[in-house]
Amino acid sequence: MNGQDGRILSEYFKANGEKVFGIARDQVSCPHGKTHQVESIKIDSSASFNEFLDFAKPKSIFHLAASHANSTEMEIHGEKAQMEMLSVHVEATRIILDWQRQNPKLKTKLVVALSSQMFTANANLTWIDESTPISPSTKYGQTKSRAYELIREYRSKYGVYATGAILFNHSSRFSKPDFVLVEIARQMIKVLSGESNKIVLRNFDSEMDISDAENICKALVGMLSLEKPEDFVLASGTPTNLRNLTLDCLNWYKVTRKIELISTNPIQTPPKTLVGNSKKASAMLNWNPTHDPVTLLVSIVDNLVELALNDLNSQKTPTNRSGSVLFGSQFDAV
Secondary structure, three states: OOOHHHHHHHHHHHHOOOOOOEEOOOEEEOOOOOEEEOOOOOOOOHHHHHHHHHHHOOOEEEEOOOOOOOHHHHHHHHHHHHHHHHHHHHHHHHHHHHHHHHOHHHOOEEEEEEEHHHOOOOOOEEEEOOOOOOOOOOHHHHHHHHHHHHHHHHHHHHOOEEEEEEEOEEEOOOOOOOOHHHHHHHHHHHHHOOOOOEEEEOOOOOEEEEEEHHHHHHHHHHHHHOOOOOOEEEOOOOEEEHHHHHHHHHHHOOOOOOOEEEEOOOOOOOOOEEEEOOHHHHHHHOOOOOOOHHHHHHHHHHHHHHHHHHHHHHHHOOOOOOOOOOOOOOOOEO
C-alpha cells in the first residue's frame, strides 16, 4: 500500500469512512492504523492469500502489484526477475479470481492494474484503445497480458466482477525515485539551487503519454460503480516530449542561464510512441483525462523541496518516532 496508486486510493477510501487493508511484500496494514508484520501472507501463495481474503471479506480489491525490471536488471537477473513478474502479475491475479469464484455471495469487485507495455508501437504514433490487439515486447508486458487473459476468462466463464485498467504513464508526489518525472525533478532542484547547470536523462527525445496519477485513481474508483465490469484504457491521450517538458519547467521557474540537457542514450531514428485513447472511460465513467505535464512536474519539484525542508527541520528538532512504521517493498496491493 506504499506504492503511488495504493497510497492515493487508500487516502480516498479512508476519507470516505471505508476500512482499508493494504498488503505489501511482508507487511499487512489493517484498519484503524494498525500495522502488523505478517510474513506468512504471500499474494502468490493460494493458501496464504485465501486465508487473508477469507478474513478481510473485501467489497472491492485493487490489485496494483507490479514487479519491474529494466533491461540491465533483466540481463543480470533475467530468470529471477521473470519468475517474480509471473508470481506477482499472473499467479496473484489467478488466486484472487479463484477466491471470487468460490465466494460469489460476497460480490467482491476486482480492479487489476494492467499496462501500456502490453502493446508495441508500430508507427511513430500508435493509438491504443480497448480493442487494440495485444502485442507485448517486454517480459513485463507479457505477464501483464497473461493477467488480462485471466480477467476475461474468469469474467466470461464464471461471471466474476473483474476489470482491467490499462494504465499509461502516470505520476504524482508519491511517484518512486526511478520514475522519469522524479528523475527530472531531482535534477531540477539542483539547477534551481545553482548546484548544477545540466540535467541528464537516458533520452530527452522520448515522448510519453503522461497523466496525473490522482486523476487516474478517480477513474479506478469509478470502475467499481458500473453494474457490469468493463475494461478501460486510462491515459491522457497526448504525447509529451521530455525535452520540451523540461524546458517549459525551466521557463516556469524563470531560469535564464543556459542549462544543458544531456541524453546518455540518444536515438537516431524518430521515437515510437504509444498514446492511449480514453474515450470509453470518458463516456462510461464520466471521467475526463488530464494533460498538464508542466504543472505536474512543478508539483513534484515543489513537493521534493518541501520534504527536504521538513527532513532538515526534523533533524534540528529531534522527535520520538517510535510509533512510526516505514514500509519497504517493490510491490503493493490494496
